[in-house]
Amino acid sequence: MKSRTLPGKFLAIATIASLALAVPGPAQAQAADGHWAAPGDPVAADLLEMERVWATLACVPADARYAANKAFVEKFIADDFVGTSPAGPLYTKADMLPKPGTTAPVERDCKVLGAKVRFFTPDLAVIYGSESAIVQDAKGNAAPRELIWTDTVLRRAGQWQIIAVQDMTAPKK
Numbered sequence: 001m002k003s004r005t006l007p008g009k010f011l012a013i014a015t016i017a018s019l020a021l022a023v024p025g026p027a028q029a030q031a032a033d034g035h036w037a038a039p040g041d042p043v044a045a046d047l048l049e050m051e052r053v054w055a056t057l058a059c060v061p062a063d064a065r066y067a068a069n070k071a072f073v074e075k076f077i078a079d080d081f082v083g084t085s086p087a088g089p090l091y092t093k094a095d096m097l098p099k100p101g102t103t104a105p106v107e108r109d110c111k112v113l114g115a116k117v118r119f120f121t122p123d124l125a126v127i128y129g130s131e132s133a134i135v136q137d138a139k140g141n142a143a144p145r146e147l148i149w150t151d152t153v154l155r156r157a158g159q160w161q162i163i164a165v166q167d168m169t170a171p172k173k
Contacts, residue, residue, distance in 0.1 A: 034118050034119055034120040034121075035118070035119055036116060036117070036118050036119075037116070037117040037118070037119060037125075041117070043117075043119075043160075044117040044119075044125075046160070047117050047125060047127055047153060047160060048112075048115055048117065048127070050076055050153075050160065050162075051112060051115055051127055051129060051151065052112050053072060054072060054076070054162075055110055055111065055112045055131040055133075056110040056111070056112075057069050057072060057110075058106070058107040058110055058133060058135075059106065059107050059108055059109070059110035059133065060106075061106065062106055065098070065106070066098050066100065069096075069098045070097065070098055073093060073096045073097055073098075074097075075159075075161075076160070076161055076162055077093045077096060077161060077162055078093065078154065078156070078161040078162060078163045079093055080093075080163065081093045081096075081161075081162060081163055081164065081165075082163075082164055083096075083164065083165040083166070083167070084165065084166045084167065085167060086147060086167045086168055086169045107133040107134060107135050107136075107145075108133065108134045108142075109132070109133055109134045110131070110132075110133040111131065111132060111133070112129060112130070112131050113129070113130040113131055113132055113146070114129060114130055115127055115128065115129030115130075116128055116129070122155075123154060123155040123156075124152075124153075124154055124155075125152075125153050126150060126151070126152050126153075127150070127151045127152075127153060128149075128150055129148075129149055129151075130146060130147060130148045130149065130170065131146070131147050131149070132144060132145065132146045132147075133145055145169065146169070146170035147167050147168065147169060147170065148167070148168050148169075148170050149165055149166065149167045149168070150165065150166045151164070151165045152164040152165070
């Protein structure tokens, strides 16, 4: 009978170790499943406030909107952020930074309709929500708009930032 060589023993140990890590135990399964934020969770409250601020930026008066938008993007949008707009194209943090002197029509009645936070790890969460506003179209006509969104947030160096979003226009009721 041929004896095992050191590389063979290493391969056997590595295989067993990788299988042990690949098969989720109770702690791994629980972390992967995550949990919904409990009522009154202070971290979830901060994340929901961040979402409220973002949802209402378009309703900030034009003279203050540039500074408010710039401050929000710089603080809460990660440098490696990628989002999907309701129309479909991808956009980045650079695309979100306001251009000085540009004026978009001010929306009105901006509000978060509802949102909830699911933590997957202590530093990773997904926020599911919706928002509405009254928006002017290119012809100047005002119409309601409702967005449904999923935002992924990550805590890096103690700071929560949005790393990805998926927005869609809500179906007409």
